[in-house]
Amino acid sequence: MSLRRTMLFIPGNNPGMLQNGGVFGADSVILDLEDAVAPQEKDAARFLVAQALKTVDYGTSEKVVRINPLDTFGAKDIQMIVPCQPDVLLVPKVESAQDIEGVTRLVAQAEMEGQKPVQLIALLETAKGIALAYQIAQTKGRLVALALGAEDYTAGLGAARTKEGQEIFTARSLVINAAAAAGIQSLDTPFTDANDEDGLYQDALTGKELGFKGKLAINPRQIDVIHGVLNPTAATIEWAEAVVQAIRKAEAEGSGVASLHGKMVDAPIVARAEHILQLARKLGVEVMQ
Amino acid sequence: MMVAADKEEEVRKIGQAGTLESNDVMITVVPGKAGSGVFIELTSIVKDQYGDAIRRTLLDVVAEQGSRDLYITVADRGALDCTIRARLLTALTRAGAVGKKGVV
Numbered sequence: 001m002s003l004r005r006t007m008l009f010i011p012g013n014n015p016g017m018l019q020n021g022g023v024f025g026a027d028s029v030i031l032d033l034e035d036a037v038a039p040q041e042k043d044a045a046r047f048l049v050a051q052a053l054k055t056v057d058y059g060t061s062e063k064v065v066r067i068n069p070l071d072t073f074g075a076k077d078i079q080m081i082v083p084c085q086p087d088v089l090l091v092p093k094v095e096s097a098q099d100i101e102g103v104t105r106l107v108a109q110a111e112m113e114g115q116k117p118v119q120l121i122a123l124l125e126t127a128k129g130i131a132l133a134y135q136i137a138q139t140k141g142r143l144v145a146l147a148l149g150a151e152d153y154t155a156g157l158g159a160a161r162t163k164e165g166q167e168i169f170t171a172r173s174l175v176i177n178a179a180a181a182a183g184i185q186s187l188d189t190p191f192t193d194a195n196d197e198d199g200l201y202q203d204a205l206t207g208k209e210l211g212f213k214g215k216l217a218i219n220p221r222q223i224d225v226i227h228g229v230l231n232p233t234a235a236t237i238e239w240a241e242a243v244v245q246a247i248r249k250a251e252a253e254g255s256g257v258a259s260l261h262g263k264m265v266d267a268p269i270v271a272r273a274e275h276i277l278q279l280a281r282k283l284g285v286e287v288m289q
Numbered sequence: 290m291m292v293a294a295d296k297e298e299e300v301r302k303i304g305q306a307g308t309l310e311s312n313d314v315m316i317t318v319v320p321g322k323a324g325s326g327v328f329i330e331l332t333s334i335v336k337d338q339y340g341d342a343i344r345r346t347l348l349d350v351v352a353e354q355g356s357r358d359l360y361i362t363v364a365d366r367g368a369l370d371c372t373i374r375a376r377l378l379t380a381l382t383r384a385g386a387v388g389k390k391g392v393v
Binding site: 014015016019043044047048050051052054055056 | 313368
């Protein structure tokens with residue numbers, strides 16, 4: 001599963017930002033054809049993003065394109081963008097499994113022979129999308145994650161959007177649970193005040209504690225803060241190694257349960273420890289095999 | 290006299306794309322008289338260093354798209370090759386000359 005701690009939005013009709021998107025160290029860059037582009041410039045952004053995909057070096061960042069919904073410019077986006085080999089399409093305003101199936105069909109038609117299959121992430125940003133999160137998450141084939149878009153969602157609810165995020169607690173939990181149940185990733189909504197570093201830290205921490213695996217970002221300055229929250233700490237890695245050692249020792253002695261500092265270590269604890277070690281390895285930290 | 294088969298690839302109206310912001314380029318294409326060829330009027334902050342390369346890129350795109358008889362005005366603000374290609378393709382599309390494949 002790809003590391004998607006941070007996914008940085010880049011406006012699709014801004015050449016300066018598109019050409020520099022790879023230097024900030026985000027796990028993914030999202031070249032945005034939707035909300036960041038005025039309706040009369042959709043054609044220009046589509047050409048620009050297509051050319052950027054073909055020529056700009058985004059380094060280790062995964063290349064994601066947010067297309068428009070299928071009832072506006074989505075089909076045209078897919079037709080031009082998919083042959084330029086993005087890694088993922090972020091599909092906005094998904095409200096049903098049929099929405100993802102529709103995009104899947106168009107992507108399959110647009111792919112070139114031998115091309116690495118383009119994956120999909122569903123952006124849930126309406127009450128209906130949240131209500132059907134599990135049905136959407138189960139769409140087979142290309143879907144690798146659910147993402148929450150809280151601004152449109154709260155606008156639709158008629159709720160005020162706050163920094164504390166009480167109003168999106170249920171939506172966050174539903175997205176995380178649906179994604180986990182379907183075995184895919186869940187990604188948190190962006191924190192929209194790029195100047196409030198403390199607020200971002202708290203918001204990212206809340207998301208992590210609830211179970212999100214990554215967070216959308218709207219400004220390069222947000223990347224380090226989010227990584228700081230989502231990266232495992234030295235103490236956590238140490239704990240995870242101790243857990244894995246304890247269970248291996250127990251298994252060697254014919255038991256499926258171990259004890260560490262007086263606390264029981266069973267399968268879910270081991271799974272969490274292994275996930276932490278896997279993440280640490282991906283980040284280049286030397287940990288036990 | 291224009292050849293009927295070529296009509297689809299000819300520019301029929303003025304098309305413009307891009308901005309004057311840094312790293313961008315504004316391109317305007319105007320239909321020329323039949324047989325007049327492609328004429329490029331280029332202003333660029335890096336004209337001395339990259340003027341020839343910019344012209345080459347523009348002519349490549351025009352040739353790929355099967356367009357001819359064009360007057361192209363280019364105001365460059367240090368755009369990369371990919372941006373120049375994208376803005377010209379957009380301007381040509383807006384001018385009604387989608388080109389042979391209609392793709393990048």
